[in-house]
Amino acid sequence: MENIHPIFDTILKKEDKEQRLKQKAGVFWFIGLSGSGKSTLVRALEHELHKRGYLTKMLDGDNLRTGINNNLGFSEEDRTENIRRASEVAKLFMDGGVITLCSLITPSHTARSMAKMIIGPEFYHEVYVSCPVEICEQRDVKGLYAKARKGEIKNFTGIDAPFEEPSAPELVIQTDLEPEEVSLQKVLKYILPIIEKKQNQ
Amino acid sequence: MENIHPIFDTILKKEDKEQRLKQKAGVFWFIGLSGSGKSTLVRALEHELHKRGYLTKMLDGDNLRTGINNNLGFSEEDRTENIRRASEVAKLFMDGGVITLCSLITPSHTARSMAKMIIGPEFYHEVYVSCPVEICEQRDVKGLYAKARKGEIKNFTGIDAPFEEPSAPELVIQTDLEPEEVSLQKVLKYILPIIEKKQNQ
Numbered sequence: 001m002e003n004i005h006p007i008f009d010t011i012l013k014k015e016d017k018e019q020r021l022k023q024k025a026g027v028f029w030f031i032g033l034s035g036s037g038k039s040t041l042v043r044a045l046e047h048e049l050h051k052r053g054y055l056t057k058m059l060d061g062d063n064l065r066t067g068i069n070n071n072l073g074f075s076e077e078d079r080t081e082n083i084r085r086a087s088e089v090a091k092l093f094m095d096g097g098v099i100t101l102c103s104l105i106t107p108s109h110t111a112r113s114m115a116k117m118i119i120g121p122e123f124y125h126e127v128y129v130s131c132p133v134e135i136c137e138q139r140d141v142k143g144l145y146a147k148a149r150k151g152e153i154k155n156f157t158g159i160d161a162p163f164e165e166p167s168a169p170e171l172v173i174q175t176d177l178e179p180e181e182v183s184l185q186k187v188l189k190y191i192l193p194i195i196e197k198k199q200n201q
Numbered sequence: 202m203e204n205i206h207p208i209f210d211t212i213l214k215k216e217d218k219e220q221r222l223k224q225k226a227g228v229f230w231f232i233g234l235s236g237s238g239k240s241t242l243v244r245a246l247e248h249e250l251h252k253r254g255y256l257t258k259m260l261d262g263d264n265l266r267t268g269i270n271n272n273l274g275f276s277e278e279d280r281t282e283n284i285r286r287a288s289e290v291a292k293l294f295m296d297g298g299v300i301t302l303c304s305l306i307t308p309s310h311t312a313r314s315m316a317k318m319i320i321g322p323e324f325y326h327e328v329y330v331s332c333p334v335e336i337c338e339q340r341d342v343k344g345l346y347a348k349a350r351k352g353e354i355k356n357f358t359g360i361d362a363p364f365e366e367p368s369a370p371e372l373v374i375q376t377d378l379e380p381e382e383v384s385l386q387k388v389l390k391y392i393l394p395i396i397e398k399k400q401n402q
Contacts, residue, residue, distance in 0.1 A: 040209050058212070068269075098297065
């Protein structure tokens with residue numbers, strides 16, 4: 001059987017999808033402690049970008065841990081695999097032209113480097129959602145800190161597992177020092193120039 | 202800290218993304234032997250849909266086995282996990298409003314049922330790309346059948362692992378009986394009414 005149509009042989013590229021979506025794809029990786037406000041911020045960001053016509057995909061513990069990562073626990077090995085899979089999924093979305101917003105604790109330099117390597121350094125954008133652990137623990141929206149203190153959850157970041165301060169995030173948001181709305185505006189100001197599709201690009 | 206904006210609490214839904222993309226999302230799962238022509242067909246389909254303004258994502262052995270599934274082999278357990286992860290990734294795309302085209306051998310009823318269950322029966326559309334194993338082996342585009350015959354690859358579907366005939370695919374394409382262009386037109390005719398976004402829907 002002969003291929004008379006080149007479409008049977010070629011694969012659509014990221015650029016084709018970006019053209020269709022009128023946006024530049026990228027992965028924005030929001031790191032920070034549980035309770036720091038990462039997901040709250042990313043949810044609001046997704047709404048704002050949607051209003052402006054951008055297509056985004058949010059990846060977080062909620063939709064990863066209940067799905068693709070539902071056979072992983074919280075051992076060091078499993079946490080690494082959790083981040084590896086998240087990175088690979090993020091890459092698939094980015095290759096599909098989608099602006100991908102990851103909200104994951106990502107406590108170690110090693111895990112962040114792996115994410116960056118899988119996604120590609122030029123497409124990986126790190127945002128640090130910073131908040132002192134004492135305040136995160138006070139908020140304790142999901143009741144996880146209480147459980148960790150009682151020993152019901154092991155290896156809980158900030159309690160009995162370390163969170164390494166990021167060395168070079170592109171943006172730092174301090175949720176203990178400013179209202180959510182201010183944080184949101186900062187992220188928008190940072191992200192819009194990166195995802196904007198310029199003409200002839 | 203008080204939430205003054207509801208956008209900090211709510212998550213964008215599939216319907217929001219579909220509205221933005223002007224399409225209905227779904228997962229189209231192309232099953233069939235290695236060499237049956239699944240990926241060739243899906244690549245062409247993706248081009249045709251792109252031309253018509255649809256946003257699609259193709260998931261196949263090439264982008265899954267080299268990425269998210271690169272720590273899986275071909276044992277029965279690993280093949281199940283391969284399909285499970287593919288299904289979860291497909292679901293993430295579909296939840297993001299994207300028309301998802303999976304091209305995976307998926308040799309057993311059990312694997313197909315799992316995919317259907319994960320994705321949701323109403324969003325899982327099975328297309329059987331049918332071709333006798335003798336013809337697939339003659340084509341042997343990737344040289345895999347030759348390796349399987351020599352015993353260099355174990356558990357190769359159609360050689361030393363079974364392919365169960367699907368019981369109720371929504372569409373059957375017989376690539377040994379018709380030119381690629383005819384198959385493509387059949388798939389298009391089938392898929393377009395499903396993904397078309399009707400007004401007020």
